[in-house]
Amino acid sequence: MELAGRLRGIFPPLVTPFTSEGALDLGAFEANLEAYAGTGLAGYLVLGSNGEANVLEESEKLELISSARRLAGGRPLLAGAGLESTRATIALVRKAADAGADGVLVLPPFYFRARMSDDALRRHFEAVAEASPVPVLLYSVPQVTGSSLSPALVAALARHPNLAGIKESSGDIALLGRIAAAAPLSFATMCGSGPVIYPALCVGARGGILAVACCSPRPAAALFDAYQSGDHARARRLQEELLPLAAAVTSGHGVAGLKAAMELAGLRGGSLREPLLPVPASVREELGALLRRAEAAA
């Protein structure tokens, strides 16, 4: 089956646990993948923003992909692979595919954000798509890059046979709806914002790649199932119960909050790489209460 057809349901953007000295803790990473089996998650993303890909060496990235590949079973495995230059992105995409990724998620370059016109980005993504051995997903994340990918750009790129979808993380439902409505069947719109996954599904998202699914996979998967079965009342209630946690582990406290929430949930968040700092005890308490609320709803 084509990758776009398999992009359906809830994917966690896997975190990268580090030891307290900042080394990669592959054991903890694999323990999480084992714990996720049977929770209703549809697939995995490795090396996204929540995977702290921005502070990983290339060798660490490839190790994580290989490890996830071993443990993903038949589930689709996506890997983040966007870098600042077209040539470096192409090189990494090829290695990611070799290491076992079924598809790659490509963040637009953003150091020179004022120069990233639709024209520059279209050439970039097309060059990457041409060169990639596996399907490419766009990654629109204005919190990082400073602006969303425009509907016109996405519509133009969606026609490329090797561009399989988008992770749209702006939280802007009108924008996501426009993208989903304009895209061909071969292009999957995935919501990247837990606080709006239910309304995103309502306007055409096929699933979500959600930080909150890393710490609360069951309620996230239950929300998707409720939507799929037409139970809007249950989906809305699950959204309401998940929203504060989903906001806390993204805009509220970031990866540090997400890793703390995972530890509280019995998973392995591990340490962060500096300059990221762990959340204080007061935030851990808040996260614990939000976790219990989310779990109680599922």
Add this chain to the structure above:
Amino acid sequence: MELAGRLRGIFPPLVTPFTSEGALDLGAFEANLEAYAGTGLAGYLVLGSNGEANVLEESEKLELISSARRLAGGRPLLAGAGLESTRATIALVRKAADAGADGVLVLPPFYFRARMSDDALRRHFEAVAEASPVPVLLYSVPQVTGSSLSPALVAALARHPNLAGIKESSGDIALLGRIAAAAPLSFATMCGSGPVIYPALCVGARGGILAVACCSPRPAAALFDAYQSGDHARARRLQEELLPLAAAVTSGHGVAGLKAAMELAGLRGGSLREPLLPVPASVREELGALLRRAEAAA
């Protein structure tokens, strides 16, 4: 019935037609109200942003309220009444109630936006609510004021017996959902953004106060009816067909676009007051195509 209970369904934020010399064209205003009867609209807002309240004299405002009152029949009539000082807002709110408004919509002061802390705004809205003879609705419109009303502020204000609801126009569905989930039954969350009215209903909005309903009342009302009857597929399709028009008459081309679309729809948009300029012919053509698409969907 309490006002909050009657805030359900689609309300147009009525435009204020001017003659080519910039005088108030009350005949055109009344012709629109007559045309709206029988289109499925639930009530009216006069003197909102789309009513160009920012350029109206007080006497013109009261004339418009009185006129709308005569023609609104039993439908609820809201009137915009926010000004820069608490004292001036209170004075206008009282006159608006005298002129026939069932409720008033109060924009927060925003000239000194950096000083409009939650504390300052809470005092302002509470003083207005205390003094107002009719229920008060908050108006959150960051496109004008520079920031949205925070969920914490809205939750605090929603407990006041004379605060009946909010027009939330940010388009941020997570924010609207948080507000709706936290509000008591006596407080109505109304969506002020046509491009997201369907997902807003999904997360708890009771209706919409939508520019697009001024030029395409039937499809807007049909979307609400589809949602109410549980026909999500039809609601989603109507949202998709309305979205480009709804965006064009707000973020795209503003009141000038809305008035042009109304003229194209056989309604009376009339002229603008300067410095607003009419849209060029090319935009009118674009609006015509979007209007036909929206009407065909209903």
Add this chain to the structure above:
Amino acid sequence: MELAGRLRGIFPPLVTPFTSEGALDLGAFEANLEAYAGTGLAGYLVLGSNGEANVLEESEKLELISSARRLAGGRPLLAGAGLESTRATIALVRKAADAGADGVLVLPPFYFRARMSDDALRRHFEAVAEASPVPVLLYSVPQVTGSSLSPALVAALARHPNLAGIKESSGDIALLGRIAAAAPLSFATMCGSGPVIYPALCVGARGGILAVACCSPRPAAALFDAYQSGDHARARRLQEELLPLAAAVTSGHGVAGLKAAMELAGLRGGSLREPLLPVPASVREELGALLRRAEAAA
């Protein structure tokens, strides 16, 4: 002498003192003007942002202009007169001139900021300049309106015989320098940001309309005099000593901070109109220290 030629040196944007009940305190306003005589100030602005013009009735505005006219002696008197529509601005400009203003300062309309293209603003300012009996100054204050007037727009308007200058309050020295370099001699560039008055003079400003001059007129005037006499070392030192106070009474604490600082300096700040709130005691202490530092430098 033409107004532009008299726009030189330091002008305070006069505050409007209110009684604790929110009524206009004209006695306090006049006491300040009397106190300013002999401090080296070159002229006055009434009804600027710091004059809380946004919460004044028209009758109060005209009373303030008349009062300032009586007490200004031969010094140039500017009056803020910008409103949301071209027609209302023209009407107010005429009344302000009748009441004694030598020139009017016109803020661009900003409720519909997204529509305020250079073309719309050019027509607006030209229509106001055509109709005004006294010279017009542009007022660029992105803190309020959301964007600065562009150098291209200002250059186009500067050629109009009745446009005498600009109050440029963005604090962007490159922008101010471009405007000053492109303007004809008949057009005065006045800096509206106390934290950068010295560098603004260096790149071509003819003077400043500065909140800090309301509470510390002597050091502000001394800085200008030092610059005029070529004493850059003294001008720079005065800038350093004034900067923290100038920031505190603008971006730091706004009009509330400015009024508190005036009271501490033995002037009459008076109360604010709500929803503005007074600064807490801790801020008053901070302002006292900054005032002493500024006064010690002059």
Add this chain to the structure above:
Amino acid sequence: MELAGRLRGIFPPLVTPFTSEGALDLGAFEANLEAYAGTGLAGYLVLGSNGEANVLEESEKLELISSARRLAGGRPLLAGAGLESTRATIALVRKAADAGADGVLVLPPFYFRARMSDDALRRHFEAVAEASPVPVLLYSVPQVTGSSLSPALVAALARHPNLAGIKESSGDIALLGRIAAAAPLSFATMCGSGPVIYPALCVGARGGILAVACCSPRPAAALFDAYQSGDHARARRLQEELLPLAAAVTSGHGVAGLKAAMELAGLRGGSLREPLLPVPASVREELGALLRRAEAAA
């Protein structure tokens, strides 16, 4: 002499010329350095934003430092070395020092900009400063990172014996002035914005690291000399003549504009690495006129 004492005058942030295939063109890089000798430049920065450090491999970076070292003579050589993690930055800083850099310029991590609190950044920069064999300069460039380093953070860091200065590229002269006024003598404030180099010197900058110095080194150095000799009239005139070019090769057209201007000036800009695109012919014409204006002023 301490590095801070040698940070005085104008430094160009050297561009990295590429061949049309995107390979490093070290010959062109060295030709530029040879051309700069005798133009009055005080030192060099390699691997800044204009050096496209974001798309260079580590081996290329070290090659560029070594090459610049050979050709810099006794002039101070700074090298950009900021990466996303503290550990990676430390590793690169050490290699840069080994390759011959006299000091390193460290951009704050910005992928997770919302987490980069003053506390997180202070720990990061202190750890880097502790580990670096050569003095460290802070790099404040909100155009890239989304926010400026705060005066409080800079003041705290300026006391560290191995933090020798800052490149402040915001263009905000009040901010630069606050930093310069608060810093000890052992800390050099360098302006990173050509359009405001003269006013920056007036408020305490010791020099500038300016893109415009890459294409017009003589007028940039002449401006500094005029300021140093107290000739404010000449410095101001040079600023006015340089400003449009300085804006065009930064905010206007970025590195693509700068490389085109260098080619027009007889230097070696070379190609860009994609996704950056070259400027169109119309921009090249505009740049040519601005170059001639700048050169005529010196």
